Amino acid sequence: MAAAPHRHPDQGDPDVRAAQEARLRQVWQPPRGLFLRWTDTNNNSVGTWYTLTAFGMMLFAGVLALIVRAQLAAPENDLVSASTFNQLFTLHGSIMMFLFAVPMFEAVSILILPQLLGTRDLPFPRLSAFGYWSFLLGGVFVGGSIFFNAAPDGGWFMYPPLTTEPELSGVGADIWMLGLSFIEVSSIAAAIELIVGVLKCRPPGMRLNLMPLYAWYILVVAVMILFAFPPLIAGDVLFELERLLDWPFFDAARGGDPVLWQHLFWIFGHPEVYIIFLPSIAIFAMVVPTFSRRHLIGYPWIVLAAVGTGFLSFGLWVHHMFTTGMPNISLGFFSAASEAVAIPTAVQIFAFIATMWAGRVVWSTPMLYGAGALAVFVVGGLTGVMVAVAPFDWQAHDTYFVVAHLHYVLTGGLLLPLLGGLYYYWPLFTGKKLSDRLGRSAFWLIFVGINVTFFPMHFSGLMGMPRRVFTYSEESGLHGLNLLSTIGAFVIATGIGMIILDMCLSPRRKLAARNPWKAGTLEWLALPRQENWGVRCVPRIESRYPLWDQPGFVASVDEGRYFLPDAEEGKRELMITSVLDAEPVQVARIGGPSVKPMLAAAMLGGVFILTTFHFYGAALLSGVAALAAILWWLWTGSGIVPEKPMKHAGNGVVLPLYASGPASSGWWAMFITMFADATAFGALMFGYFYYWTIHPEFPPKAAAGTNGPGWVWPVIALALVLTGWVLTVAARELNARGRVRFAQGGLVLAAVATAAGAAAGLAGPWFSGLDPTAHVYPAIVWVIAIWIAVHGVVGVIMQLYALARSLWGRTTPTHDIDIRNITLYQHFLAVSAVVGFITIGFFPEWV
């Protein structure tokens, strides 16, 4: 399309700039008022709330750990009862992993990633807000349970059969499953936001080879979430079906297997370790070059480390299960991968050391934390190589040696780098530096405390102290080591207290200079008094360290000489660029403050929380309300047809305001969501084949309620779902060719076919009288049929939504993002129907 004549504004004129800034300020103004301020969606606000909440969770879990240590300080101690102790350590581990480590990475990324990429916000700010409110609600629900003596108490990995037996585990296990499932939803929301953010929101010129390493790590980690979290969600579904409805997935007496839970948990659980470790080391990858005053050495090597670790970390999960009695050859595969992952992990550490060696190191406080982190992490890494050797693990399994190992890894790989990051990035958000004196004192307390706490645990473990015991005898000889660990824990707490004091004193300190560390990366464009718009204009990048290497860069940004220096139409706008080379492709408009994400999160949270207490009717109502809130949010906030097709983005670049299909960020968000969803479905299918593997006869010899669904109904269901899919694709094509009425008709027929397919899928197990409580075979068949049916219903809602958009004129032949996105959904639905129905209809009898 030819560019309309356009007069370029004179960025040299201070009046022009002041007018632009006034408009930007107006557009990006945060909402005010006691309630309305919480409807903000800007990444600065949401990221700050998110970070503070996650930090609060860390403090809470830390206090739980102090009580644990106080109980273990002396033999035969009775500070807390065994039951309380079980709740304490379970909640300590669960909160640290699910409510601190993972959310903290999401929080920090939401906060700093836009700054690092020179963009005004992430592509879906309302999704970030939704994720935050989900996290807050779920976090308070899970964390608060201990005050009602109702906290989960089965250990942070919740092994059945202890936890699937309601009489042994109380409501705590439901709170864990449902509360944390809800939080996993927010993790997947964050993954979508971060992947699309890194791939599509980079500033022009920031090709893949110039991306800040932080962004590389975040990209890898976000993709890992898509493979790691869904298996746990699938496991949670099976787990709750067993607890609430007595479907025997993990009950050996009826053909189930508790070891399947261990598989599903650790397929999540081991990558999880790297999901929280890589973003923390990513902060280090930003800090090291700044204080070594040079480019990082071995940029491609770091990319190798991030991507390589991301892959290999999925080949490690069985090393948590070395004592389950699997064949040695199986253990061997996982042992091999566990040793191999040490290679990329070490590579990045050598790259950091080389950078420090080659540069002139400024021993700032963040660097001190970084160096301490490396030392602690290396100890944890070395014991990791030890426990990756299966015969050694058989001896050390479930002893304090493992507790020592994992705490060295997590304090060195997560806590210390994050605290270093706190000292490094604090000026970016408050404009003020934290105190070097307090920070260094705190560092030494924490560093010494970590070693005093966790080093003796190696010995108490080797002496045979099992983890999770609430006390030990006088004669065991463990008293001295445990007392030492307890003292160390309180030393760490003192250090953390000092950091909190430092943060509390911050408002009284004076503003620091802009870019106080003299760093080279984009985030340090921020002014001490930060504007809500993020960056004055979207810059053009020619270097990995533009503030060091591009002459006059900061002045040009401040004068708005690059892209989008204005908000003429009064809209919040982002520049969307291409994946490989960051060439400008679109100006996207994003949502501003809104109550809808918060409302949707509250209603969705209601579903999980009410189900925990068996209020199924109310949970259903809450689910309907959540659906309504989400539809309202989408209807009013997405796929909006702009008032003009193109817009001048500055420097003679004219870009479209609307995109659909793979060119749009919304299509990618749908793709990523469905990818995660498909992984969860894959985990359920894994369950089916797993049960087939462990049973000599599967399905079991026909007994009452275990007769298979036959092949007729699955084939009918498959045919109907595929018809719905074909009709949806046809509707998309007809719409694109301007045959709007035919497209609408196609959508109606597609919805009928998909709905019928969902019903036919359920008809198979229904008419053959499969009883899901009789044996695991009928249970897993039912789960697969229900999964596809629920997805069919969601597909129908989408088809009707697209139909309504078309009828109301919000989808047109040229503005067709909705119909393209729902077609993408249908592709995934079709694949799961093929896999699911063929499996339950034909496997294994026909093979």
Add this chain to the structure above:
Amino acid sequence: MNALRRRVLEYTLTLWSLIVAPTAWAAHFLFSYVYAAVRCAKGGRDSAIGDVRLVVAIATVVALAIVLASAYVAWVHRRVEGDEPPFHDSTDEDRQRFLATSKLLLAGLSFIAIVFTAVPAFTFGDCR
């Protein structure tokens, strides 16, 4: 060989091509584990695993061939004339050469990891 080189050079490296080698590792790993696990579950604890060795050996050769092909593509792109590392200019060549270097390194890591994965099949003789 020159014709092959020219064809390789026509191809633009992307994020997808970056992960070819580690994906080969993942497929090889999953296949080896699943095959051995199913075989041992169905064949009994004391059964010998000669067939597992053969299957894992074939899978290893296939996976290593993919990794080597990926490494070759990376190597060809890596050797395109231009400035020295660290490939930090905002140009087509530097982006391409950076991706080639990372792809080559990942191929190296994947090669080692695949060999690691194959070792257990030749260490153990039965399903115990």
